[in-house]
Amino acid sequence: MTITAAADGSALGNPGPAGWAWYVNDDCWRAGGWPHGTNNMGELMAVLDLFRATAHLPGEDLHILCDSQYVINSVTKWMPGWKRKGWRKSDGKPVMNVELLKEIDQALAGRKYKFEWVRGHAGHDLNEAADDRARAAATAYQQGVAVRQGPGFGAAPGEAAASAAQAASQAAPQAAPSGRQEPFGEPTLFDEPDLFSELDEDPTPAPGTDASPEAIVEALERELLRPETRSDIGRTGVLLHPDFTEIGSSGRIWTRDAVMMSLEENPDGPAEVEILGADRLGDQIVLLTYRTTARSGTALRSSLWVHDGAQWRLRFHQGTPEA
Structure with a gap:
């Protein structure tokens, strides 16, 4: 079975009050953020928390819907080369958001997953739900109020987690090798610039x-x-x-x-x-x-x-x- 979830980030001002969220359904989602951050940080944190939240279900394939080409390329294409170079880019400069990327690298070890690019703000139900929650988290930090964190996925295996996994599941495509990205085909267009904050x-x-x-x-x-x-x-x-x-x-x-x-x-x-x-x-x-x-x-x-x-x-x- 496959868990399908959307992951998204938001930053008001970019950089500014920032939020992140992943969403499976109304009973299975989580959000958070920081008083100051970037959109890229939010996108990466949403993916990282999704891996962590499903770590107790290692046998489930994870299908991540993401509107950030930066995140997809960083995790599936560039990270191995960055690691070989000591987390530096081809020009020798340090990789941005390196601590989040290192944690993602650890979290995906042994997991079966694949990313699918979706166009942001185009009416995709899961993406819109994740975007709404990420933006709400950023707004909460901007206004100094509590963030709605959501029910999450369950901290340990059990009926609640199994129920959420069942609700999130769909017929699984051919599984990717453990810890490896299964290619979807490279997207040629995507909506929002991710790098303005840099x-x-x-x-x-x-x-x-x-x-x-x-x-x-x-x-x-x-x-x-x-x-x-x-x-x-x-x-x-x-x-x-x-x-x-x-x-x-x-x-x-x-x-x-x-x-x-x-x-x-x-x-x-x-x-x-x-x-x-x-x-x-x-x-x-x-x-x-x-x-x-x-x-x-x-x-x-x-x-x-x-x-x-x-x-x-x-x-x-x-x-x-x-x-």
């Missing part, structure tokens, strides 16, 4: 006080293509517009959050850049087109930069392999 939103410096918008945008694009910039999640967060999207050369649609995490893990940029054009489409919009040359071949690229009133930010990018 960013330093400093104004973008212009190449010169009298530089034209076209020159500023070209300089920023070249900066974004440098490996040292791509591996710096704080800087990429400044350069990418909150609503940034990209259509990659494979046809995949990338969100801002997915691009930032991908660049941080794989920061290598193109070897050569040839600017083809820089066209001002309005007072606050510049379209930049260029060709990149790398070992994998050449690609034609277009970037749409917009000025948000304080700085230039990349709003859209598309790359197409050159024939």
Whole structure:
């Protein structure tokens, strides 16, 4: 049998009063939080507490519904490499939220589980229920009132826990190897940026006080293509517009959050850049087109930069392999 539960986090201000929750049904859920935390911390804590709450049912498969690509990738893809490097990323910087990740790593040992990405705020019943409870916990910390913690899953095996497990169960798919993630297929889209809390939103410096918008945008694009910039999640967060999207050369649609995490893990940029054009489409919009040359071949690229009133930010990018 399989226990299916949604796990979610919330932070008011991000960082700010934060909450987390997992939800199976109205009789089986739990929530908590902190006076100050981030959305990512809440997402991770919800998953950790779910593993802990079901530790007395090691024979049950755990099916975790999660709207955070950051959490899914951290637990199922990146954590083994981080552990080998002493919990450091490919650029040598410490992994964020490392203590929570270490505890999750211990909690999932010997467990059979898999993650499924679900779109947040899209009417998914379990996800909405977990989100409501996580946000309520964050609000309680903001207002200084008691948090509704929920009934939980039962501290030890017994009739209550067995009843909750039965209510949560469904026909089990083929089990994953013990302690390993069973792949669902990589999602290509997800809703909410998870990493805003990690960013330093400093104004973008212009190449010169009298530089034209076209020159500023070209300089920023070249900066974004440098490996040292791509591996710096704080800087990429400044350069990418909150609503940034990209259509990659494979046809995949990338969100801002997915691009930032991908660049941080794989920061290598193109070897050569040839600017083809820089066209001002309005007072606050510049379209930049260029060709990149790398070992994998050449690609034609277009970037749409917009000025948000304080700085230039990349709003859209598309790359197409050159024939």
